[in-house]
Amino acid sequence: xxxxxxxxxxxxxxxxLIDQLDAVCKxxxxxxxxxxxxxxxxCSHIERYRGKMLRPSLVILSSLAVxxxxxxxxxxERHQIVAAVVEMIHMATLVHDDILDxxxxxxxxxxxNSLNGNEVAVMLGDYLISKAFHLCSTMGxxxxxxxxxxxxxxxxxxxxxxxxxxxxxxxxxxxYLDVVGRKxxxxxxxCCHMGAxxxxxxxxxxSALKMFGEEMGIAFQITDDVLDLFGETAVTGxxxxxxxxxxxxxxxxxxxRNSLDSIDRERFDLVVHxxxxxxxxxxxxxxxxxxxxxxxxxxxxxxxxxxxSILPEGPALELLLDLSDRVLxxxx
Numbered sequence: 001x002x003x004x005x006x007x008x009x010x011x012x013x014x015x016x017l018i019d020q021l022d023a024v025c026k027x028x029x030x031x032x033x034x035x036x037x038x039x040x041x042x043c044s045h046i047e048r049y050r051g052k053m054l055r056p057s058l059v060i061l062s063s064l065a066v067x068x069x070x071x072x073x074x075x076x077e078r079h080q081i082v083a084a085v086v087e088m089i090h091m092a093t094l095v096h097d098d099i100l101d102x103x104x105x106x107x108x109x110x111x112x113n114s115l116n117g118n119e120v121a122v123m124l125g126d127y128l129i130s131k132a133f134h135l136c137s138t139m140g141x142x143x144x145x146x147x148x149x150x151x152x153x154x155x156x157x158x159x160x161x162x163x164x165x166x167x168x169x170x171x172x173x174x175x176y177l178d179v180v181g182r183k184x185x186x187x188x189x190x191c192c193h194m195g196a197x198x199x200x201x202x203x204x205x206x207s208a209l210k211m212f213g214e215e216m217g218i219a220f221q222i223t224d225d226v227l228d229l230f231g232e233t234a235v236t237g238x239x240x241x242x243x244x245x246x247x248x249x250x251x252x253x254x255x256x257r258n259s260l261d262s263i264d265r266e267r268f269d270l271v272v273h274x275x276x277x278x279x280x281x282x283x284x285x286x287x288x289x290x291x292x293x294x295x296x297x298x299x300x301x302x303x304x305x306x307x308x309s310i311l312p313e314g315p316a317l318e319l320l321l322d323l324s325d326r327v328l329x330x331x332x
Contacts, residue, residue, distance in 0.1 A: 008322065013070050013315040017057060020075060020083075024056045027077075027084040031135045032128075042116070042124050048107045049091045054323075055191045056083035058213060061316045061323075062195030066205045068314030079198055081139055085148065086191050088132035093155060093187075095125040100163070101242045144194065151190040158182025167247035169269055173254050181214060184221040189214030208307045212320070215304035220327045222297040225250035226290065227330075245275055251296070256289035297328055 008014050028050075032043045059082050064074060097103070098111040099121050105111065113121035129152065136145050162179045165171050192213030196206040228243045229252060243250050249257075249272075257268055264283075271279035284290060301324050311317050 008319065011315070011319070013064075013319055016070065016072055017060060017319075019072065020060050020080065021053050021056060023080045024053070024083040024087070025050070027080050027135075028087060031084065032088075032131055039127070042112065042120070045109075045115070046091060046095065046112065046124070048109050049094050050087065053087065055086045055090050055188065057323075058188065058191040058320075059083040059086060059195040059198070061320050062192040062209045062213075063199030063201075064316035065209070065308070065311050065314065065320055066196050066199040066201030068312035068317070069199075070315045074199065078139060079195070081135060082144065082194050082198060085132045085136045086187065086194075088128045088135070089148070089152060089155075090187060092125040092128035092132070093183075095121055095128065096159075099125075100159070101246060103242060147190060147194060151186050154182045154186040158186070162248070165249070169249060169257065169272060171249045171254060173251065173258075176249070176251055176254055177218065180218050180221040180225075184224075185214040185217035188217035188220070204310060208310055212304045212307040212324070215300050215307070216324050216327060219297045219300040219304065219324070222251055222293060222300070223327060223330060226252060226293060229253075229284070230290075244272065244277065244280065247272070252284070252289045252293040255292050256283055256287045259287060259289065294328070301325065301328060 008017075029043075029047075034040050034043070060075065060079055063079055064070065067074065094106065095112055098106055099113045099118050102113075103111050104114040111121070112124055133145065133148070136148055158179050158181070161175070162183065165175065165179070189210045190213070193206055193210035196209040201209070225243060228250070242248075244253075253272070257265060260268055260283075268283055270276075271283065304324055305321050308317060308320060
């Protein structure tokens with residue numbers, strides 16, 4: 001199940017969202033256009049990375065949610081620009097993540113690094129970030145640039161911390177949550193916050209939406225890490241099993257290891273070091289680590305939804321709450 005699926009898009013506010021996302025895509029494509037055909041070909045290839053368009057959707061819905069509006073009259077080009085900018089930043093992180101994770105498949109197709117090599121993929125990711133900040137600067141609002149600069153700094157910090165912790169089997173759960181908060185939660189939180197600001201939300205509403213987005217992002221990443229353990233490439237649309245291959249200790253593995261006695265922990269460490277998937281599956285089959293991990297994701301979603309109790313009722317709020325629930329049952 002995708003977060004933005006047919007059921008959602010068939011709602012009245014779904015039609016508004018479709019129109020807005022179409023406009024966002026036009027801004028996105030227009031601003032990425034180069035006078036070089038090779039660059040344009042690369043940008044065309046990564047259009048498939050736009051899959052769910054979750055982050056642009058959150059910008060738009062958060063803006064409407066602060067007033068309870070369901071009218072396109074309350075949206076303008078600034079919303080579309082910010083939505084396009086956050087999607088460019090997100091896609092840049094995907095391109096760079098595929099390099100770091102040595103992934104070959106993304107959204108059911110070949111990754112840029114597998115087709116063109118790491119050098120091209122690095123520069124394409126940089127191009128996307130550069131274009132994002134150039135587009136953002138056209139708004140003439142330094143506060144938006146500063147907010148996005150802060151979030152990209154946080155994203156990079158999260159990635160650096162994660163790289164430093166590869167192969168560290170003693171990683172603490174709090175470190176894991178800090179990393180996913182930086183890598184995933186920060187950008188989703190910024191999408192909700194900037195949408196609320198563009199919608200002229202008051203300080204309390206803007207803060208609530210930021211926290212909602214950050215927590216929704218953490219729950220999203222926890223479920224993503226579970227999918228990497230148990231998902232299938234044909235379903236998820238991307239290379240799975242890379243966390244184990246690269247020595248990343250995700251939440252289910254951290255909890256599994258912490259539950260073992262010293263002898264079983266040594267066996268578990270050997271399984272991880274040898275990238276033994278079957279051996280790891282045997283450990284998981286006799287552990288409550290997966291159930292515990294998903295319960296944590298559920299608890300975080302409940303907390304995230306509670307943040308929005310101060311917002312006025314309306315279809316945008318309903319959809320935000322629905323999207324947060326779908327984080328827990330997605331397959332891709």
